[in-house]
Amino acid sequence: MMRARVAFSGAIHSATPRAGTEGLRLEDGRLVSETDVVWLPPFEAGTIIALGLNYADHAKELAFNAQEEPLVFLKGPGTLIGHRGATRRPSGVKFMHYECELAVIIGRRAKNVPRAAAMEHVAGYCIANDYAIRDYLENWYRPNLRVKNRDGGTVLGPWFVDASDVADPSNLGLRTFVNGKLTQQGNTRDLIFDIPYLIEYLSSFMTLAPGDVILTGTPQGVANVMPGDEVACEIDGLGRLVNTIAADAVFGR
Amino acid sequence: MRPVGNLSTCTIPFEIAPFRLSGAVYGALLNHSSALAELGPKAAQPPYNAVPQAPVLYIKPRNTLTVSGSAVEIPAGVTELEVGACLGLVIGRPACNVSTTEALDYVAGYLIVNDVSVPHDTFYRPSIRLKARDGFCPLGPAVVARGVVADPDAMTIRTYVDGVLVQTARTAELVRSTASLLADVTEFMTLAPGDVLAVGVARPCPRVRAGQSVSIVVDGLGTLSNCFVAAP
Numbered sequence A: 001m002m003r004a005r006v007a008f009s010g011a012i013h014s015a016t017p018r019a020g021t022e023g024l025r026l027e028d029g030r031l032v033s034e035t036d037v038v039w040l041p042p043f044e045a046g047t048i049i050a051l052g053l054n055y056a057d058h059a060k061e062l063a064f065n066a067q068e069e070p071l072v073f074l075k076g077p078g079t080l081i082g083h084r085g086a087t088r089r090p091s092g093v094k095f096m097h098y099e100c101e102l103a104v105i106i107g108r109r110a111k112n113v114p115r116a117a118a119m120e121h122v123a124g125y126c127i128a129n130d131y132a133i134r135d136y137l138e139n140w141y142r143p144n145l146r147v148k149n150r151d152g153g154t155v156l157g158p159w160f161v162d163a164s165d166v167a168d169p170s171n172l173g174l175r176t177f178v179n180g181k182l183t184q185q186g187n188t189r190d191l192i193f194d195i196p197y198l199i200e201y202l203s204s205f206m207t208l209a210p211g212d213v214i215l216t217g218t219p220q221g222v223a224n225v226m227p228g229d230e231v232a233c234e235i236d237g238l239g240r241l242v243n244t245i246a247a248d249a250v251f252g253r
Numbered sequence B: 001m002r003p004v005g006n007l008s009t010c011t012i013p014f015e016i017a018p019f020r021l022s023g024a025v026y027g028a029l030l031n032h033s034s035a036l037a038e039l040g041p042k043a044a045q046p047p048y049n050a051v052p053q054a055p056v057l058y059i060k061p062r063n064t065l066t067v068s069g070s071a072v073e074i075p076a077g078v079t080e081l082e083v084g085a086c087l088g089l090v091i092g093r094p095a096c097n098v099s100t101t102e103a104l105d106y107v108a109g110y111l112i113v114n115d116v117s118v119p120h121d122t123f124y125r126p127s128i129r130l131k132a133r134d135g136f137c138p139l140g141p142a143v144v145a146r147g148v149v150a151d152p153d154a155m156t157i158r159t160y161v162d163g164v165l166v167q168t169a170r171t172a173e174l175v176r177s178t179a180s181l182l183a184d185v186t187e188f189m190t191l192a193p194g195d196v197l198a199v200g201v202a203r204p205c206p207r208v209r210a211g212q213s214v215s216i217v218v219d220g221l222g223t224l225s226n227c228f229v230a231a232p
Helices: A056-061 A115-121 A195-203 B033-044 B178-186
Strands: A002-008 A011-017 A024-026 A038-040 A048-052 A071-075 A086-089 A100-106 A122-130 A154-162 A173-178 A181-187 A213-215 A230-235 A239-247 B025-029 B056-060 B065-067 B071-074 B085-091 B107-114 B137-145 B156-161 B164-170 B196-198 B213-218 B222-230
Touching (some): A100 A195, A115 A195, B025 B178, B085 B156, B107 B213, B178 B196
Antiparallel strands (some): A002 A011, A122 A154, B107 B137, B156 B213
16 A cells, blocks of 8 residues: 655645546545645654665765675654655755665564564655765764755655565665656665665664664765756655755745 | 653653653764864874864664663673763754854753763764664753753763762863854754754763763753663
8 A cells, every 4th residue: 555644725634646647535535636735754754764875886986895884874853855845955065966765664663683574574665865965075974964964855755655565675676867867777686785684783783663764775876956956766666756956045045 | 740752762751841852862973172182183184084064963863762760781792881971952942044142042941961872983984883772862850941051051061970970071161052053053954842952972981881870960950860781
């Protein structure tokens, strides 16, 4: 099942896709179009865990060697926005890029979970677009929050997709389009640290709880984006996550 | 007093309605002058190459949050943990791009934060495995209203291990004052009501072993006490 969380007509609703259209069906029966609603992140996120350099080709693109341990960083709740939201690009920066990622949502408390049992703790999946502004990189707890945890810098959605509807999460194609042009392409089969490994690793030192989410990293093909650009991230079976880049003026800056 | 909502691994009592912790706890690395002093010339050498320009932040996720009186587990294979005694600001209303002069108006109150870590001497990569372990962020003992504290940049934080004073830290020695830290952080990320910002740990940090107890005392804020135990 695919479920969205949307604001419509004064309330927040759960919604499901309508087959064969771009529309939605609210849980109260109303049929609405995709652009009539405000899309929110499709679940209440707990701890937001992100992976850096988790595709060999992207690590190579950034000139990094193979790692012994996953590069993990955390994000706060204020960075999240939903499908069709806007992400600010501050004036004066030279390199702001999207990162299309498979997001894995935890459904069952996980502590010291072995690899073989790890997938039992997954509730579902969604698409994440995890923006970074490379101008702000410094070599302290890198990448730090000014690069990766900006307001509106992490887009989640459009749908929360039940784990039972994703036959093989280790073989999903990912694609990003900027203004309709394909700029990034990869497949989750190329993850350096796969989902069971990450759940085993993380749960060995921190208890994961329902709602915690793991953003599993991005393949090669990141590119600079400018105000007005439309960025669409696709993952096989999970849909298409669209957002736009907005200039400072939109935010009164 | 009521428990924090929505956090399965955290129950923090509150004394000031309607303020409740959101569960988001941020810390500022190297924001106490003693921490930069400890690094000395290394801060300008590889892999860092330069002292930090913007605030360097880390997150203590919800699995780390715990209350005064709880036991903190020392992981297997580790003999000592670092005690990161620190002042925490509790945000009272959404703080986005606030000015230094107005920053403290966005603070609802204060509490004591113990940012516990497995000792590590490199700050190049985020050390999640060493800082985000279960129970590694005792908070409390309560949120004290802003008006009770005359000047958050003139507070003394005393750490005792088994009753012996082992560290005295002063917020007057912060690199960025509480107000300028809030201004610089909210330039790029909005802080929400109930978020906590730990303003900077003095270094070197006291270390504790299994069987020891830590009390962090701040005048006006009370005492945050926790014991440390070996992992079963």
